[in-house]
Each structure stands twice: as structure tokens, then as C-alpha cells.
Amino acid sequence: MSTALANDFVGGFLQHAADVKDTLGETAHIKSIALAVGFLSTFASKSFLVFIWACFFKPFTSSKVHEDHQNNLETFYKTQAKFYDTTREILLQGRDEALKLAFSHAKANSSRGKKLVWIDIGGGTGLNIEKMDKRVAKLSENFTAVYLVDLSTSLCEVARERVAKQGWTNVHIICGDACTFEIPEEHADLITFSYSLSMIPLYHSAVDHAEKLLNPDSGIICSVDFGVQSESNSIGRTNTLGGMVNRHVPWIFRTFWRIWFECDKVFLDPSRREYLEYKFGTVKSVNCYNRTLGKIPYYIWLGVNKQEDYQLVYRFNCLATESPYLAPVDPKKNQPAGNEDTPVSKALEAALDNAKKGLPYPSLFYQRQAWRVYYDELSDDYECFKNQYIYAFTWEDPREDAALLNLTSRDTVLAITSAGDNILSYATLPDPPKRIHGVDLNPCQGHLVELKLAALTTLGHDDMWKLFGEGKIENFEEILITKLAPHMSSNALQYWLAKGPKAFDPSGKGLYDTGSTRWALRLARFVFAISGLSKKVSELCKAKTLNEQREIWKESIRPVLLSTLVGKLLVGNKVFLWKALGVPSNQAAMMGDILQYVIDTLDPIIGNSLISSDNYFYYLTLTGRYRPTNCPDYLSKQGFKVLSRKQNSPLEGIRLHTDYLNNVLRRLSKKTISVAVIMDHMDWFDPEGDDVNDEIDALHGALCEGGRVMLRTASKKPWYINNFEQRGFKCEAAATRYSGQMIDRVNMYASTWICTKKPAFTDRKMSTIELDKF
Incomplete structure (x- = not known):
């Protein structure tokens, strides 16, 4: 009978493996089959029957609970200790990922070359230690000492046998209480709870004891465990949690799994995780489901000392970069942030509010880098983006920006973030700006740029190229967890764990087939395909001379792409312009004849810019990837x-701000920005509204004397230029596009403007003639 049950069980596993293959690829498929085969041999044996008895039947035979917790553990584990690891592999998911995340963060926080001290609390048979040694980091090379702590004598005995078999000389087994054990070292650099915190009755004491042992400056504490959370558990402390992706577990799963596991004295109540999140600052938080065994909720969480972690000092110092005249403050003191004329960052407001309540600071305060400025993840302002970025690449030409603006290290630049290509180009200049503020209301645009920043910080050029040159890479999740994660916010990590494996899948279409604008690219490919032009488009992208490029365009592609029919159905359709190209109705109205506008955009490009070697914007659009000799500067x-x-x-x-441009400008100290690059942002405003004047006033306040605003627009002279001039700016068209002429490699806009803030004279009023001369 047991063999039949095993066969049924494995049959389900094989079906699951087929589903895994469809979604995650061949490697995951093979691993699932291997698990199924392994379980077949286990389940058909006595060990399987003992496992089933101990976990699913024995808890219902007696309600007696021993006062001595060690006695309870031995009663449960004594008969299963020898085959514990085999029967738990499929149940206790996320352990490999947790170890990789924990080690990568602990290593990043430690002094270069320093070996770590690691305590695995509730480490059982020592399997986690073996996983660390074989799959993550060699114990002999990375750890001074490793301590396994467990109260079960049977499990500790298996652990000792494992240590002897592996020949580890720096691993020590402590059969003792998680609340009182001691180690020779003063502090540990890494402390882990791997599916153990849910089984510790006095978990408050265990967490408090771990806090005392953790290195206060740079130590990492990690927990991977079952747990049920809901949105209601997060009220009033969402900014401390490191993101809300999959945080809410539906009622049916919360109720069923909590009752089921309590029969085995395993407690999935949210209080254990909440206590961790109260005692420590959250560095990373990942919410998952074990879908193989019925969608059991589990989490991976990393934290640091909430008051003493060295990143805090750095983060508070960095508040001065959000609002440059704000001095660093002592958040432990209930002191005013400044007078009414001094802008206060949202981060500082949130930190001071948390300090009053005894809560950790916002999770973003504990991140290794200060790139991402604090934002309220649950703001209603972000709902319209539906958790996706619009632009996977940036359409503005930074070569023209550099030529027009002549940026130097004396400049502080504020720019629209978009996909980050332009702000990274500014950073590659010979004398780059001392500070670059990227502003975008869409949080996902910030997540994309964080990924690029982390990759630039940790990866070699080959992997960087695969990620963002080709948009495809093997083992994205492995690279994300082991290399990139320590340099990203928890919010961005959650996003890319969910979206990244599919976006960068080598068998898929790649990164540049993501974002809202992917629909325009797909539609273009569809038009080329049904028109029989795909081959000609490929030839266009390989053309070696302008004459060759012009001929292919004129003879084959232009007659179809710019035909009246396609123009009316696609580029002339306002629904298509917004949904596929991100062109709002106000901007579309500024274009006039839209088909003619598109003709004036594309014809000069073909005639003057060789797509194959010097126009990565259109090369990417047509091919879905870049070339090493034709790519963004970064x-x-x-x-x-x-x-x-x-x-x-x-x-x-x-610095990456996730907010309205107005809000960021007003929270920056006055007269600290020298250049604001706002792309075509102003075209979106309603000419009948007052919003445009509010933004111009905010720009005027943030810009230093002589500070410049560079903008692009769909009009040769946009209506809002008069508003700029009425509010103290001198405005000049730096480039104007006429039919047949190209103003930059994108050529998508009718003009580019530089609006310079005029100097303020307090001693006398300037005459109209003097103002005109300035």
C-alpha cells in the first residue's frame, strides 16, 4: 500500500515537473524530476511511513505536552533524526536562497578579507552548514568559526557525525537552549534561523539573545521560515518592512496552514516575524509560497542592528544630498528638523516618526548604497503604473545634452529618471557632475535603474553586457541573489525576483520586450512581418553606408511604414500613441499632423545617421538588442x-527619487540645482491648468542663479515658454527641427530649449531693455 501511495505522490511530482519546465526552463525541470525520483525511493521505505506517522497522525493521538521543551523535541525527532534531511528537502524551501542572501550581505558588510563567525540557531542535523560549504562559500576559507545550536540531542548527534565525515575543524555543535547558549567570541557576524524560529516557544528570548550576540556594526541576521502575514498586520509600520510584494496571505491559506502546522507544534502566527522586524532594521524581505505542497507561505528575511548599524550613519549623512542644506541629525533626540524655511526630506520625517514610536527606521535606511531615496510604497499615486515600468530604455540623446550643457563637476543635475541611460551617460563624462538626482513617479523605473547600478558595482563587463546589451542572461536569479542583492533596496529585490527570471530568460524575447512600450515594438515587428519587410529591416540594421541605408528605406520600408493606411490605423491613432508609445493627448495635440510629424522624424534619421553603427536608439528598437560598438555610454x-x-x-x-517633480524640487534646498533636464515632461500639462506654473516656480526656487532648464518638446515653440519667461527665465531654442533636418540621433522632438534663470537684483529693478539683453 505504501508503494502505491508513493507512486501516486511521485506521479503528481512529475506533472509538477512538467509545469516547472514550461515556466522556469530545463534546469528546474531536471531538478524537479530528481526530487521526485528521490522521494520515490524514500516513500517506498520504512522512513516514509515513519515520517507520515510522526507528522500527520501522531499529533492527533495525544494532546499531552511536556513542560520540558527538549523532551517535546526528542519525542518528535528521535525516530526520524537519521532520515530527517531526506524527508524535509521538499518541505523546507528557500534555504539555499536564504543562505546565499545572508552570506552575500554579511560578506559585503565585513572588512575585506575578514573571516566571519556564524551561528545557526536551530541548525538541527547540520544540513545548512553543508549547503553553505558546498553551494555558497567554503567554510575553511570564509569562516573563523561556525556554531550549530539545537536543543534536540538526536539531531545534534547526526550533526556531529556530519562534521566528522566532512572533516570540518571550525564547526562546533552546541546542544543547548537558543535563549541561553554562549560562544567564546564577543560577537557573531552572521546569525541564521532556518525553519527554527517557528518551533521555539520562547521566541522573544531567543531573538533578544541573538540581538546581544550579533555584531552591532555590521552583523547580519537571517530567518527563513513558515509564516502567515496579512495587510492588517502591517498597519502603521509599512516603511520598516522592506516592501509589500506578496506580503498579504489570503485568509484561507492563513487559517488552514496555521491550524495544520500547530498540530506539530510549529507556529505560523505572524508575531515571530513581526518581532524580528521590530528588534532589527529590515535589509531584505522576500515573501514566497511552497507551491509544490499546496501553497504553504514562507518568507526570507534579513536584518541588522536597528540603532548601531554603520549604514545608518552613512544614510543620515546622505539626507544632506536630498536637501543639501540639512545637516545630519541625531535621530534618537526629539529635535526639530529645521525652521519653516528649511526643507525637510520625507526620509527624515519618516525616520523621526519611527524613532518616537521605538520602531526601526525605514528599511531603505539600512541598505548598503544610498542611491534610492525613501518613498511611501503604498501611495495611491503609483497604482496607475500597475507595477511595471513604461520605458526599458531611454529615448533622449545624451550626446546632444553634453554638447549643449557642457556639464562639469561643479554642477548638480536633476533629470527625469526614465530607464536611467541618460543619467548614467552624464556620470561617464570626463568631468561628471558632483550630484545627479533622478526623478520619476513610477517606482518600477527606479527598480530598473537600481538593477543597473548594482550590476555596474559588482559585475564584470561580460555579464553587464549580457544583462543590458543583449537583455538576456543565464541564471539571472542566482546572479541577483549572490551578487546584486547587497547593493539593492529590498523593494527593488522583491520586484526583480518576481519579474527578472522571465524578463532576462535566454529563451525569451529579452529585457527590451518589457515595459509598456513593448507593444509598439511588437506591433512594428508584426507590420514588418505581414508586409514581408522583416528581411529588409534586418538589412537596414546591417547597412554599412548611408547610401545603402537610404536605398533600403526608400525602396522597401518607407512606402509601407509611412503609408496612409498604416498612418491612420497606428501612428495617427491617439489610443495607439498613448498605449504603445506613451504619448499623452496633450502632447499629441502639439504635434499637428501626426503622420507628417512621424515622416519629419524618420526621414532625416535615415539620411543622416547610420543605424548600424551610430544610432543605438533605432538599432535597439528594430533588433531588440544593442551592439558593442553601438550602445549607451554606460x-x-x-x-x-x-x-x-x-x-x-x-x-x-x-540619487533616485520616486515622487512628483514638484515635490522633489520643493524639498531640495533652494538654489542648489544648476541644471534640470526635464525631457518632454512639460508637454503633458494641460494648457488651461495652473500646474505648469507651479512647476516652473518650483524649478525657479531650486535652481541657482544662472541655472538652466533643458527641455524637449513636440512643438517648435511650446505654449509654456511664455510662462517660463514671465517667471524669470530667459528662453532660447537650442535646436529646432525643420522638414528634412535632424537635430539629434532620436529626432523625435520638434525643438530643444534652454531656459536660464535670470539673476535677482535686490538693489534696483531692471528695465525691460536690460532684461531683454540678459
Whole structure:
């Protein structure tokens, strides 16, 4: 009978493996089959029957609970200790990922070359230690000492046998209480709870004891465990949690699994995780389901000392970069942040509010890098983006920006974030700006740029190229967890764990077939396919001379793409312009005849810019990838070398704001921005509204004397230029596009403007003639 049951069980596993193959690929498929085969041999044996008896039947035979917790553990584990690891592999998911995350963060926080002290609390048979040694980091090379602590004598005996078999000389087994054990060292650099906190009755004491042992400056504590959370558990403390992706577990799963596991004295109540999140600052938080065994909820969580972690000092110092005249403050003191004329960052407001309540600071305060500025993840303002970025690449030409603005290290630049290509280009300049503020209301645009920043910080050029040059890479999740995660916010990590494996899948279409604008690219490919032009488009992208490019365009592609029929159905359709190209109705109205506008955009490009070698914007659009000799500056070998250097990297000056431009401008100290690059942002405003004046006033306040605003627009002279001039700016068209002429490699806009803030004279009023001369 047991063999039949095993066969049924494995049959389900094989079906699951087929589903895994469809969604995650061949490697995951093979691993699932291997698990099924392994379980077949186990389940058909006595060990399977003992496992079933101990976990699913024995808890219902007696309600007696021993006062001595060690006695309870022995009663449960004594008969299963020898085959514990085999029967738990499929149940206790996420342990490999948790170890990789924990080690990568602990190593990143430690002094270079320093070996770590690791305590695995509730480590059982020592399987976690073996996983660390074989799959993550060699114990002999990375750890001074490793301590396994467990109260079960049977499990500890298996652990001792494992230590002897592996020949580890720096691993020590402590058969003792998680609340009182001691180690010779003063502090540990890494402390882990792997499916153990849910089984510790006095978990408050165990967590408090771990807090005392953790290195206060740079130690990492990690828990991977079952747990049920809901949105109601997070009220009033969402900014401490490191993101809300999959945080809410539906009522049916919360109720069923909590009752089921309590029969085995395993407690999935949210209080254990909540206590961790109260005692420590959250560095990373990942919410998952074990879908193989019925969608059991589990989590992976990493934290640091909430008051003493060295990153806190750095983060508070970095508040001065959000609002440059704000001095660093002592958040433990209930002191005012400044007078009414001094802007206060949202981060500082949130930190002071948390400090009053005894809560950890916002999770973003504990991140290794200060790139991402604090934002309220649950704001209603972000709902319209539906948890996706619009642009996977940036359409503005930074070569023209550099030529027009002549940026130097004396500049502080504020720019629309978009996909980050332009702000990274500014950072590769010979004398880059001392500070670059990227602003975008869409949080996912910030997640994309964080991924690029982390990759530039940790990866070699080959992997960087695969990620963002080709948009495809093997083992994305492994690279994300082991290399990139320590340099990203928890919010961005959650996003890319969910979206990244599919976006970068080598068998898929790649990164540049993501984002809202992917529909325009797909539609273009569809039009080319049904028109029989795909081959000609490929030839266009390989053309070696402008004459060859012009001929292919004129004879084959242009007659179809710019035909009246396609124009009316696609580029002339306002629904298509917004949904596929991100062109709002106000901007579309500024274009006039839209089909003619598109003709004036594309014809000069074909005639003057060789797509194959000097126009990565259209090359990417048509091919879905870049070329090493035709790519954004940050992907070139020279640009990568500048940005990835370990000392004085220009990346240190980048800050990413997730907010309305107005809000960011008003929270920056007055007269601290020298250049604001706002792309075509102003075209979106309603000419009948007052919002445009509010933004111009905010720009005027944030810009220093002589500060400049650079903008692009769909009009040769947009209506809002008069508003700029009425509010103290001198405005000049730096480039105007006429039919048949190209103003930059994108050529998508009718004009580019530089609006310069006029100097303020307090001693006398300037005459109209003097103002005009300025």
C-alpha cells in the first residue's frame, strides 16, 4: 500500500515537473524530476511511513505536552533524526536562497578579507552548514568559526557525525537552549534561523539573545521560515518592512496552514516575524509560497542592528544630498528638523516618526548604497503604473545634452529618471557632475535603474553586457541573489525576483520586450512581418553606408511604414500613441499632423545617421538588442570602466527619487540645482491648468542663479515658454527641427530649449531693455 501511495505522490511530482519546465526552463525541470525520483525511493521505505506517522497522525493521538521543551523535541525527532534531511528537502524551501542572501550581505558588510563567525540557531542535523560549504562559500576559507545550536540531542548527534565525515575543524555543535547558549567570541557576524524560529516557544528570548550576540556594526541576521502575514498586520509600520510584494496571505491559506502546522507544534502566527522586524532594521524581505505542497507561505528575511548599524550613519549623512542644506541629525533626540524655511526630506520625517514610536527606521535606511531615496510604497499615486515600468530604455540623446550643457563637476543635475541611460551617460563624462538626482513617479523605473547600478558595482563587463546589451542572461536569479542583492533596496529585490527570471530568460524575447512600450515594438515587428519587410529591416540594421541605408528605406520600408493606411490605423491613432508609445493627448495635440510629424522624424534619421553603427536608439528598437560598438555610454567598455571603479565612482553621486517633480524640487534646498533636464515632461500639462506654473516656480526656487532648464518638446515653440519667461527665465531654442533636418540621433522632438534663470537684483529693478539683453 505504501508503494502505491508513493507512486501516486511521485506521479503528481512529475506533472509538477512538467509545469516547472514550461515556466522556469530545463534546469528546474531536471531538478524537479530528481526530487521526485528521490522521494520515490524514500516513500517506498520504512522512513516514509515513519515520517507520515510522526507528522500527520501522531499529533492527533495525544494532546499531552511536556513542560520540558527538549523532551517535546526528542519525542518528535528521535525516530526520524537519521532520515530527517531526506524527508524535509521538499518541505523546507528557500534555504539555499536564504543562505546565499545572508552570506552575500554579511560578506559585503565585513572588512575585506575578514573571516566571519556564524551561528545557526536551530541548525538541527547540520544540513545548512553543508549547503553553505558546498553551494555558497567554503567554510575553511570564509569562516573563523561556525556554531550549530539545537536543543534536540538526536539531531545534534547526526550533526556531529556530519562534521566528522566532512572533516570540518571550525564547526562546533552546541546542544543547548537558543535563549541561553554562549560562544567564546564577543560577537557573531552572521546569525541564521532556518525553519527554527517557528518551533521555539520562547521566541522573544531567543531573538533578544541573538540581538546581544550579533555584531552591532555590521552583523547580519537571517530567518527563513513558515509564516502567515496579512495587510492588517502591517498597519502603521509599512516603511520598516522592506516592501509589500506578496506580503498579504489570503485568509484561507492563513487559517488552514496555521491550524495544520500547530498540530506539530510549529507556529505560523505572524508575531515571530513581526518581532524580528521590530528588534532589527529590515535589509531584505522576500515573501514566497511552497507551491509544490499546496501553497504553504514562507518568507526570507534579513536584518541588522536597528540603532548601531554603520549604514545608518552613512544614510543620515546622505539626507544632506536630498536637501543639501540639512545637516545630519541625531535621530534618537526629539529635535526639530529645521525652521519653516528649511526643507525637510520625507526620509527624515519618516525616520523621526519611527524613532518616537521605538520602531526601526525605514528599511531603505539600512541598505548598503544610498542611491534610492525613501518613498511611501503604498501611495495611491503609483497604482496607475500597475507595477511595471513604461520605458526599458531611454529615448533622449545624451550626446546632444553634453554638447549643449557642457556639464562639469561643479554642477548638480536633476533629470527625469526614465530607464536611467541618460543619467548614467552624464556620470561617464570626463568631468561628471558632483550630484545627479533622478526623478520619476513610477517606482518600477527606479527598480530598473537600481538593477543597473548594482550590476555596474559588482559585475564584470561580460555579464553587464549580457544583462543590458543583449537583455538576456543565464541564471539571472542566482546572479541577483549572490551578487546584486547587497547593493539593492529590498523593494527593488522583491520586484526583480518576481519579474527578472522571465524578463532576462535566454529563451525569451529579452529585457527590451518589457515595459509598456513593448507593444509598439511588437506591433512594428508584426507590420514588418505581414508586409514581408522583416528581411529588409534586418538589412537596414546591417547597412554599412548611408547610401545603402537610404536605398533600403526608400525602396522597401518607407512606402509601407509611412503609408496612409498604416498612418491612420497606428501612428495617427491617439489610443495607439498613448498605449504603445506613451504619448499623452496633450502632447499629441502639439504635434499637428501626426503622420507628417512621424515622416519629419524618420526621414532625416535615415539620411543622416547610420543605424548600424551610430544610432543605438533605432538599432535597439528594430533588433531588440544593442551592439558593442553601438550602445549607451554606460555599456561601452570605456564607460563601464569609469562607472565600475571601486574608488570615487561617479555612481556615488546618484540619487533616485520616486515622487512628483514638484515635490522633489520643493524639498531640495533652494538654489542648489544648476541644471534640470526635464525631457518632454512639460508637454503633458494641460494648457488651461495652473500646474505648469507651479512647476516652473518650483524649478525657479531650486535652481541657482544662472541655472538652466533643458527641455524637449513636440512643438517648435511650446505654449509654456511664455510662462517660463514671465517667471524669470530667459528662453532660447537650442535646436529646432525643420522638414528634412535632424537635430539629434532620436529626432523625435520638434525643438530643444534652454531656459536660464535670470539673476535677482535686490538693489534696483531692471528695465525691460536690460532684461531683454540678459
